Amino acid sequence: MNVKSGKxxxxxxxxxxxxxxxxxxxxxxxxxxxxxxxxxxxxxxxxALLQSVPRYAGAPFQVxxxxxxxxxxxxxxxxxxxxxxxxxxxxxxxxxxxxxxxxPPAAGAGPATQTRLRQVMLDAxxxxxxxxxxxxxxxxxxxxxxxxxxxxxxxLLSGEVGKILTGITGVALLALAFxxxxxxxxxxxxxxxxxxxxISYGGSWxxxxxxxxxxxxxxxxxxxxxxAFSGIYMNLPQMVLPVVGxxxxxxxxxxxxxxxxxxxxxxxAAMAAAQALYPNGRVSRIALPAQAGLPYEIRVRQPDEVAxxxxxxxxxxxxxxxxxxxxxxxxxxxxxxxxxxxxxxxxSGQAFGAPGRAxxxxxxxxxxxxxxxxxxxxMKRRPAARKR
Numbered sequence: 001m002n003v004k005s006g007k008x009x010x011x012x013x014x015x016x017x018x019x020x021x022x023x024x025x026x027x028x029x030x031x032x033x034x035x036x037x038x039x040x041x042x043x044x045x046x047x048a049l050l051q052s053v054p055r056y057a058g059a060p061f062q063v064x065x066x067x068x069x070x071x072x073x074x075x076x077x078x079x080x081x082x083x084x085x086x087x088x089x090x091x092x093x094x095x096x097x098x099x100x101x102x103x104p105p106a107a108g109a110g111p112a113t114q115t116r117l118r119q120v121m122l123d124a125x126x127x128x129x130x131x132x133x134x135x136x137x138x139x140x141x142x143x144x145x146x147x148x149x150x151x152x153x154x155x156l157l158s159g160e161v162g163k164i165l166t167g168i169t170g171v172a173l174l175a176l177a178f179x180x181x182x183x184x185x186x187x188x189x190x191x192x193x194x195x196x197x198x199i200s201y202g203g204s205w206x207x208x209x210x211x212x213x214x215x216x217x218x219x220x221x222x223x224x225x226x227x228a229f230s231g232i233y234m235n236l237p238q239m240v241l242p243v244v245g246x247x248x249x250x251x252x253x254x255x256x257x258x259x260x261x262x263x264x265x266x267x268x269a270a271m272a273a274a275q276a277l278y279p280n281g282r283v284s285r286i287a288l289p290a291q292a293g294l295p296y297e298i299r300v301r302q303p304d305e306v307a308x309x310x311x312x313x314x315x316x317x318x319x320x321x322x323x324x325x326x327x328x329x330x331x332x333x334x335x336x337x338x339x340x341x342x343x344x345x346x347x348s349g350q351a352f353g354a355p356g357r358a359x360x361x362x363x364x365x366x367x368x369x370x371x372x373x374x375x376x377x378x379m380k381r382r383p384a385a386r387k388r
Contacts, residue, residue, distance in 0.1 A: 007183070014179040015378065017172050022371040024156075024169050025176075031153035033364030035146070036349055036357045039309070042146040043095075049131045049143060052124040054093035061093035061124070065275065068286065069268025071097050071127055081120055081129075086287045087267065088310070090124040097122040102290075103134065112161040114138075114151060154235075167235030173228035177221040184218045206380045213373040220366055230347035233340065240340075248336030251328060257293045262320040264289060270296040273322055274315045278302060284310035289319045305330055308350040312341055 034041065043050040054061065068087065075081040084099035101118040116136035122129055133143040138157060140148070148157075156162035186192035199215050201208045233240040244250065267286055274283050278300045285299035296319050301311025307330065314328040330341045345351035349360030 010179045010182045014176060014183060015374075017176045017179070018371070018374045019378065021169060021172050021176075022367075022374065025173065025367040026371050027156075028153055028166070028169065029364040029367035031149045031364075033361045034149050035153055036361045036364070038146050038150060045142045045145060049121055049133070050096055052090065052094055052096050052130075054125050059093075061090075063089045063124075063283065065268040065272035067127065068271045068283075069266055071099070071122055072267045072288075074122075074127060075099055075120065084120070084288065085290060086285060088285050089283060091282070091284070093124055095124055096130060097124060097127070100135075103136070110159075112158045114155060114157065114159045114162075163235050167232050167239070170228045170231035170235065174225055174232070177224040177228060180217045181221050184214055184221075206377070209373045209376045209380075213370060213377060216366070217370065220363070220370075223363060226346055230343035233343045234347070244336045244340060248339060249334035250336040250340075251333060256295060256316055256325045258289075258295055258318050258320045259323070260320060261292055264319040265296075265317075265322045267296075269322060270298060270317050270319075273317055273324070274298040274300055277315060277324070277327070278313065281311070281313065295319050295325055302329075302331060306342060306345045306351050308345070308353070 068089065071087060072084065076083040081099070082101070085102050086100040088098040088100070090096055099120040099122070101120070103116040103118055105113055105115075114136045116134055118132060119135050120129060120132045133147075135147050136151065137144060138148045138151065139145070151157055154163065154166065156165055158165065184196060186196040197215055197218070199208070199211045201211075229240075241250065267288055271283050271286055275281075281300040281302045283298060284301050285297075287297035287299075289296060296315075296317040298315040298317065299310050300313040300315060301307075301309070302313050305311050305313065312328075312330045314326075315324070316326040317323065318325055328337075330338065333341065342351065347360075349356035349358070352359070
């Protein structure tokens, strides 16, 4: 295959990926724009459900093991709720506790069925139940709008099948980004480089569409490649982990369990143990053991973590003895694990705080622009292709 035929093959690959999957890229981009601000938008849409009002303005707020225990006991003692599977703690006095309950799948549900979780919200100050919703159910109502956009972005509203399809779409996006760079690559001289980096109009709309698509694609390709790779990792980790493991060290992925059967320590005691390990961190999630042999899984957000929100530090405790079984600390992790730990913060923009999230929000609009200009270029060239 010579250079000309090779470039023609790349051009066709770029064209067909864009035409076949362009609509999916647009949907993923637009939903990504919205969910970059999911907590803030969700709380703004549902203040009665997701916002607490502190009784004492300016008073320091702190989640303690005692309040966590009180929340779990209050829910466990109420027949309308029962013992939760997981409890997310409020980040501040304006946030809420969120208790999660697994909703059994309907009879005959297949892999395309989305997993559903019952969310029960409690006021951060009074610990009273504020309301509930079902995470995984779809709709355009205020409580379901942001969860629906999240599941559209992550699962294409199709459960595990959609998760695989989104991962495959990430592979296609990676190919689209690299093929675009190959097609953009100019001759090795300064004048050709200037033309390749210039958006020109000259009274011709087709010329504007082409130069806009090509030039903006060059600048967008590195970001698209990062988003594609991180999306592949989050949806199809089995494709990424072996490759990363060959190049850098990863933490062992073995499952751990309680050393011996017996009565479990309380969720409050489990939280206290995690707080003792990370006194400067914030315990953000406590996954309660669903079965006798399972341990407590606790998420902690350390101040210096690249992952914002709930953080990425994971503490596993023996549910019977309270003994530390495993810690996954992103600040002390091996190189491969640190590399993977950057993927979600880069994908969501969290790695660079509010400016990074704003950048991702704006960037999410670009697939729509690329799709429109790409279709216009293709339609303009179709008559010429027929004449040949």
